[in-house]
Amino acid sequence: MSDVRVSVCMATYNGAAYLQEQLDSILAELEPQDEVVIVDDASSDGTVALLSTVDDPRVRVHPRGNNRGYVRTFEEALGLATGDVLMLSDQDDIWVPGRRALLVDATLDHAVAASNLVLLGDDSPLRSPLTGRDWLLRAEDGARTAYNQRQILMGDAPYFGCAMAIRRDFLATALPFPDYLDESHDLWLATLANACGELVHVAAPTVRRRIHDSNASSERPRGVRQALQSRLLLVRLWREARRRARARA
Template identity: 55%
Template structure:
C-alpha cells in the first residue's frame, strides 16, 4: 500500500454510547495498520468516550471538545485533524459494509470526491427518496458533475450522505473552511464542491448500512415548509460559494 492510499476515518460523536461499539468494530475490521480513526467528541454527556476507550486501539485518536459546537463544525474539526491522504467520513451509529475501503479507493482513482450508496441496517433494503418514495440510489455521473446533478442537490433529491463519502486530500483546499453560513448538510456542501469542480464520483453499490432511530441527525420525516425554504437558500449560497472557490483555484 502506498501513502496515497492511507485512510483517515473522520467521525463526529455526541451521546453515541448506544451504537458506537458496533460501528467501530465494523470500521476497524476494514482498516489497515497504517490507517487512523479521528474521533471528535462534541461534549458528550453519556458514556461515549468510555465506550471508545475500551477498544484500546492505537489507530483511534480522540479529540474531546469541552463545549457542544454542533455536528457541522465537529466534522470540520475532524477533517482538519486527519493526517492521511484519503479521508472517509463516518457517522457514529451506522455500520460499514465489508469491502467499503476497497470500493471507495477504487472510486477515487480518477476523482477527488466520491460517494457510495446506502442500505438499511437489518434488511439491506435501499433508502427511499423523500420526493418520489422510490429506491434512492446514486445515478451515473460520468463527467464528474453536471448542472442536472446540481439541480438534484438543490431539490433535495440527491442521496449524498457524508457517512458514505471519501475525499482525497487535494480536494480539501476547496472544501475547507466550511462556509460560516453552513449550519447543516456538510455532506451536501462537499458534494456541491465536487460537482462544481467536476471531480465527483459515484460508487454505485452500498458502502454503509444505515441505522434508523429517533436521534438520527438526518431527518426521516418531511420537514416544515419554512425549514425546507431555509435549507434550499443555504444550498444555493453553497453552490455560489463553491463556484467562487473553483474559479479562484483555476486562476
C-alpha cells in the same frame, strides 16, 4: 496491503448505544497504516468512557468541552486527519465489507466519491422523501453537473457524508466550511465537488444506515418554512462552490 493511508473522520455525540458496533466494523476494514480520528462534541453519556477503552493505536480521540454541533465537529475531524483519503463516518451505522478498497479506488481519478447506502436490517435502499422511489446514486450521473445540482437544490439528491470519501488534496478547497453552514456538510462537499468536476458516484452501497430517533439527518419531508430555508442555504452553497472552483482552477 495498499500504500494509501486512510483517515476515518468521525463526529460523536451521546452515541454510546451503537458506537462499539460501528467501530468494530470500521477497524475490521482498515489497514495497519490507517487511522480513526474521533472528535467528541461534549457528550454527556458514556461515549468518551467507551472510547477510552478502545485498545487500538489507530484510534485517536479528541474530546471537546463545548457542544458546537455536528457540522463543526466533522470539520475539525477533517482538519486533524493526516491520511491520503478521508472517509467520513457517523457513530451509529455499520460499514459494508469492502468499503475501504471501493472508495480508495474511486478517489484515484476524482477528489470526492459518494456511494450509496442501505438500511441496516434488510439492506433495502432509502426512499426519496419527494417521490417515494428508491433513493440511489447512479454511476453514470456522476459527471452530470447540472443534473446533480438540480437534484441537490430540489432536495432529492442522496448524498450522505457517512457514504463519502475525500482525497486529501481537495481539503484546501473544501475547508474551511462556509461560516453560515450549520447543517448538511455532506451537501456542501457534494456541491463543491460537483462544481469542480471532481465528483464520482459509486453505485455499490458502502454503509448500512441505522435509523433511530436521534439521527442527525432525517429522510422525512420538512415543513414549508424549513424547506425554503434549506433551499436558500443550498443556493448560497452553490454560489460559494462556484467561487472556490474558479479559485482552484
